[in-house]
Amino acid sequence: MKELSVAEFGRRLAHLLVSLFILLCVTFVIGRVLPTDPVGAIVGELADPAAYAAMRTRLGLDLPIYQQFLLYLNGLAHGDFGTAVLTGNPVSSDLAQAFPATFELATLAVIISTFVGVPLGLVAALFRDSVIDKVARVVALVGHSIPVFWFGIVGLVIFYAGLNWVGGPGRIDVFYEGLVTPQTGLLLVDSLLQGETEIFWNALGHIILPAIILAYAAMAYITRMTRSFTLEQLSQDYVIAARAKGVSPFGTIWRHVLPNIAVQLITILAISYGGLLEGAVVTEIVFSWPGIGQYMTNALMIGDMNAIVAGTIIVGFIFMLLNFLADVAYATFDPRMREAAQ
């Protein structure tokens, strides 16, 4: 059993790496054949051909694409993602700066969507076709069908401009800028570590609305899935038997249903988490959030390929990694999978 698990683990890991390599190739090729012009963006619209050509050479864009790719791979092997046109910094340091902002936002969003979505799904299943179930279904449907962009603007109009309950766009009020030294890059954590409680509350006020809005779509999905997993379990004989023995509805859920759907839940949470990291783009634009989504949108606008490729790989890697971990969790914890393997 143990040997098989290791082999299975290795197979899945290899699968992950191959997928990642394919992603890298595709992104690189698409990036290089797109009719964008990072050289023009750097030297300026009115630069003369000599200055233009010199910069092209400096960026290595005059080489054949396969050579560019090999050079890129070589750099990558040394942990070098190249230099970003947009900032002139190594892409890795740009990403290290932008990623925590997205990570903080997506993590809070996944926490919110889990803590609301899972109980809502459970309750909806338990009281199938009741008012609560109907409300949960409507909530899930709305979350799935309304664009995040619209939600964001409406949220800002109501809770920021109207009620003044939350902070505005950006991670923090401008006059707090620069007062917290980035350690982890996570503003909530850094401000607490440095004892800046006022800044912590301010940052919390800024993150709460984009996090809830980002969480909403994921929550809809989690609610729907939890509901259907639970319904499936509720029709099982062991549950009916437990209920017949007089176990309360919540006791049934807590002791019997939840442990049985835990693995499935982990899978959908992992998928949601990946989706949140990836889907933060629109939220970041609406909320002027300086994360990876906004970084990549701007990189796309000027054809900054090093930034785009690196960003895609990082997001793709995290997405695949989460899927991989979910797979492993599935294989490890689900008794049926274990039995099948044996």
Add this chain to the structure above:
Amino acid sequence: MKHFSKSLFVGVVFGALTIAAPLSYAATPKDQLVIGTSLAQVLSLDPHQATEGKAVEIMSNLYDRLVNSTPDGKIVPQLAESWKIDDKGISFTLRQANFASGNPVTSKDVVYSLARLLKLDQAAAANLKRVGYDKTNVDKLVTAVDDKTVRIDFSGQVTAEMLLYRLAASTTSVVDSVEVEKHVTDNDWGNAWMRTHSAGSGPFTLNRWSPNELVILDANKDYVTGAPKMKRVIVRHVPESQVERLMLEHGDIDIASALTAADLATFKDKQGFTIQRIPTGGFYVLSMNAGNQYLSNPKVREAIAYGIDYKGIEKTIMGPYGRARNVPVPENFESAIPNPDWNLDVEKSKQLLAEAGFKDGFSLTLKTIAQTPRIDLATAIQASLAQVGIKIDIQQGNGSEIIAAHRARDFDLLIPQTSAYMPNVLGSMEQFSSNPDNSKEANNAGNFVWRSAWDIPELTALTAKASMEPDAKKRGELYVEMQKMFVEQKPAVLPMFERFEPIVLSSKVEGYVGHPTQLTRLENVTKTEAQ
């Protein structure tokens, strides 16, 4: 169950309130100016590299130049307290001033800065190169006479007045040579460092630039005319117009630019806000590729000029962004000629097409950057030209795609925009009227007219003559002649709308005067108490 759901609900509400309770949001502090805008195009804050408008606005507060131009177009002293013009050049006497580093500003810094500009040789150098200064002759033409005197000799292609205007541009900013030299790597003139740092003598210093997030400027307390009133200026990247509007209304920003026409309109007559419509002297242009089989024919170009509903578009789309005008010189400039009668005239346009041999019309593509107001402008042109039988297929793209197509002459029609770099006819018009070599081999992609393959030897010669004419009256006559010739030749770079930059200010802000070439200085801006 009922009990459970009720307590769950109460719990959630209570939780939400607890989170919300300790938060309170104040307006921007009185000693900090916060500007909301789009920083997406800002790629560098090196004055000898960056030319994008927003970058210029920031850099003009970090650096001083020898001279400055006022918003109404006068040349005034800045680092040079006086200058003497003779037959061969100009001698500038520098005032006592220090860089933010504490180093004194000397003539050596001025010479270094101009050499750096021309030797880095990027778009920022175009303005001086156009009149004969380049990396090969700068060391000879720009010299330090003594510590406080700089001599700039004429290149042979420029008059004193035209040179002064060019020296007032942000591209000729004077940098701290001692400081910059400390940061040179790979013979890059310190460019890698200068993109994200400042080494100037201006009223502010660069505290931080996080691309697409914010720029923080700190007051230079030792500025030569006294410390600025604002302790900090923060320029925030707010890419979404509606969000920017909310932030301005909420008091989180003091000045908003890059708003859409619809969001701007909400501030019209609204108490607590004022709208400034800053003229740029530039234009929204319809570039026609004269290398195209149809567009090479002047009659077709004239048919297009008669086929666009400028007035209608001005009213419905351009709003505060533009004013209909088909001569590349703002109508309030001295020596500007009246507009030709190229108003929408469907019959005349059809007739011209028939005369050109295209009675049944034809199809063209129109490329444009997907950006307010250009994208709506493209749609309106499409609808307007459809009436005369020209079918337009719109292709949208981002900045780098469209500019690349423009540089490569790879388009039929394209909508670029221009800016004037001097508040006079030449500053506005030169980029429309000069194309020294139209051949494909010349590959002069930095030239606006070359990109449209529009061959205009006579107009090019006349432009060169005007820029060399020292006598103001004669120059004025040449300016008129240039504009007339431009119209007669049925331009392949057709100006459509004079371009304005509308901004909205909170009434708390005082002393902010938008500059036509984005050299808006902020040292005298103040803020009153919250209203």
